[in-house]
Amino acid sequence: MNSTREQFLQNMQKYFESTTTGKGDIDLLALTRPDSIDICLDNNDYLHLSFDSRLIADDVYQHNMKSVTLKSEKVSHQNLLDQKLQFSTPRQGSDNIMAGVFLQQACLQYQVSDLLAKKILGKESVYLAQSGYVANYDLLQALVIPTKTHIYIDTGAHKSLWEGASRGIIHKIKHNSLDDLEQNLRRFGSGIIVVDSLYSGKGSIVDLVELCNLKEQYNCMLVVDESHSIGLYGLHGRGLASLRNVSDRIDFITGSLAKAYCVRAGFIAGRNQEILYVREKSPAAIFSSALMNWDIQRLQRAISIIYNADKERQRLMHIATTVRHAAVTLQFDVKQTPLPSPILCLNAGPNLFAKKLQSYFENAGISGAIFIPPATPLYRSMLRLTLHAGLSDEDVSRIINTLKFIAQHHRSDLPYTFLKRSATLLN
Secondary structure, rough: OOOOHHHHHHHHHHHHOOOOOOOOOHHHHOOOOOOOOOOEOOOOOOOOOOOOOOHHHHHHHHHHHOOOOOOHHHHOOOHHHHOOOOOOOOOOOOOOOOEHOOOOOHHHHHHHHHHHHHHHHHOOOEEEEOHHHHHHHHHHHHOOOOOOEEEEEOOOOOOHHHHHHOEEEEEEEEOOHHHHHHHHHHOOOOOEEEEEOEEOOOOOOOOOHHHHHHHHOOEEEEEEEEEOOOOOOOOHHHHHHHHHOOHOOEEEEEEOOOOOOOOOOOOEEHHHHHHHHHHHOHHHHHHOOOOHHHHHHHHHHHHHHHHHHHHHHHHHHHHHHHHHHHHHOEEEEEOOOOOOOOEEEEEEEEEHHHHHHHHHHHHHOOOEEEOOOOOOOOOOOOEEEOOOOOOOOHHHHHHHHHHHHHHHOOOOHHHHHHEEEEEEOOO
């Protein structure tokens, strides 16, 4: 019998042999000439805030406390100090070098959690987790009664939701298909419906109103991941649930704050007692350190900035509408969405076609993110272009001209990217 290590090595070798190059696929995702890029569409910074001085001022202070020499027309040392002193400080030592269950009632994390709940999400309570992945996983682990709870989960839902739901009875729902969902609800009965409001791997948007109707008709619970929509949609960027006026009909709203908010954190929003229950059942809250104060302070600043970012949201939606319309007109295999979606996913097929597609954009100085299995189904790799509010009109024109160039000169090189070839997609 092989030893455990021999079994591991055999399994590892088998994995590498299955990858595109036989040496692993991570390098496949990287750009060939990153220094040539001046239009970055390979991240989730939708409102273009990651280098905004209002957001990073305290970060700058932390790293330059002893040597700040900024000119008066920029952020001065005293301004940085004044801004730093606006934030709450722990009464004794640090209130976060411990597990989350030890946080005190007056701590900064509770203050900012309450701000996010009331000012943005329209919920009674918010639990801040270390990431969106942790938030989704912990929530569903707390909700699911093993082998008893039915979980109706969209096939496009994030991996963290699938992992969290794994102890339940899983029903895979066709992507964004309310008909398929209702057929399963009619057959199996009450359960937990799990969706993303804006799907990061599709750019598609769920119909939250009809989803809530089904949830109530079949006496279900509803979990909606707003990772890619909070900050982008609705008044003050409150998200798609708020825009559709269904926040109070959704049991739990979750999300990552590492997208539009540019903060290393995740959240679960819901009713007071239910959030308390989730926290008390959460392994991450019990056995892992809470968020650091600098992350909480950064979130506090982000809430204020994004609350007042209607101009940036309007700009983003205009860009998203313009670019998607061009892609549809050029017969890329992308669909129109009921609302502008800043995520444009171009189908590629097998992995090497995704690399080829990425290279065409790279030649134009544009970066896109390659998605391959396990982030996509087998032979369904794609290139994701994530649009943001910082793009100029010239940038948008170059993106559209690159789409046109690919459609005119490389259609035959990309057999899975355009509508006329869609019937040949591999099974």
